[in-house]
Amino acid sequence: MRANGVELCVETFGDPADPAVLLIHGACASMLWWESELCAAIAARGRFVIRYDNRDTGLSVSYPPGEPGYALSDLVLDAVGILDGLGVDRAHVVGRSMSGAIALGLGVDHADRLLSLTFVATTTGDPDLPPMTETFLEASGAQASSDVETIVSVLRAYAGTSPYFDEESVRALAVEDVARTVNVASAMTNHFQIEFDAPRGGGFGDISVPALVVHGSLDPVYPLAHGEALRDAIPGASLLVLDSVGHDLPRPVWPVFVDALVEHTA
Template sequence: MARAQANGLELEYDTFGDPDNPPLVLVMGLGAQMITWEDGFCELLAARGFFVVRYDNRDVGLSTWLDHLPAPDLAALAAGDLATAPYLLSDLADDAVGLFDALGIARAHVVGASMGGMIVQQLAIDHPDRLLSVTSIMSTTGDPAVGQAEPWALGLLARPPASTREQALADSVDGYRRLGSPGYPDDEAFLLAKATLHYDRARHPVGTLRHAAAVVASGDRTSRLQDVRLPALVIHGDADPLINVSGGKATAEAIPDAELLVIPGMGHNLPHAVWPTVVSAIGRLTGQ
């Protein structure tokens, strides 16, 4: 893996496929490291003919942690004091453009999951000239009337950080299982291996809080998405407990001519069984 100087930060990234192929940049979600885009998924995209780039957002993984910034006051944010957010989704979108610049990418296809979907939506709003297409997966527009989480799912995110490695791994496995896809359940050994890989690579709970603040403070993108004129694909699971499928439907309705793909039995993850469907849909969108 490598690091790029971007937007005044260091962003950890790696790549798959031929650099001469059309670039496709993968943007991950709240508190999630780039390795949440599993190697096998990236390899499928590369085999489709893309030059695939995945990276850690700021404040997560091996990219720059912004611990000189305060931990956000989520109660103040919920009460409407948006100035307490250390940064916004637009800053995270600017980071992506900085990565493009560092890698010599003029324009790219972008694919984002969860908060990453919000970031690629923001990219389409702020930097349409740098994009070839946009794919938003298991995400929403920021409209509080859509995409609402099940209360118990929000409770999982609100748990205090574990004080021991053992408890952190147990919490992660529990979260993966309960937020995942009921139609495509993963076995416990896989979930524990995933939790261990992520814990041992990097763990930064306060960065996740700052990500959450950015989501809350960035508001509703619906009206601005109506001005997007890019090939667009929206993918969502009909069993997503963290961002209800209404968020995906609202995203597809907001972006002119966007395609909506709802996957039965998929929750808030990308199970291996749906990879071919997702990669094929991205291929159709991009003509790749």
């Protein structure tokens, strides 16, 4: 799809007549990490599910490593362009990890296009919140590598001490993702170098649509205090804590997540 002046790879699940749920993944992650089975499970509950490759991931537009030709505000407008291209007036938006910032930009600067917001494993960015764990920082040092086994190792670090990490499934997805990505080096680096220039009309306290915060109890990237702070920063927001979950969304908790998302988007 051509959206906001660039080529973006988009996939949908379910009936376009149902309420739309736009899934936006975080740094370095293509839409494959919103697993197709999870998308289908949400769609089966009466939702029109949209997932897509952010710039520099998967089959979407790619830029040279270290030279992203875009800022966060462009990623926000990409999401708006996708809704335009699909004929969706308003959507329920789910932002995960870094893309919580994209969701925030949509919620503040494009509130007229939203029905609700869900933030998964993300943060307010308050410097007083607990830092990433030392174990995670050591394990994630190879983030820029395009080797499948290194990617699996990094994703294992994202899971932290969660018992739910499924190495076989993660490796299979990593192999598929590397094979379809235009430039893996760009995918693994460029999102960390963009300017965070959105939202422009306020902050978390200015969100006016219903908001749900979903956070793992064992998140090593943004410890649980980040999710609690995010709930407190958004007027009327609620918090779902996923027990024994790290900075991922493992299959064993999908039923809990899907139930909460369906209820939130009802």
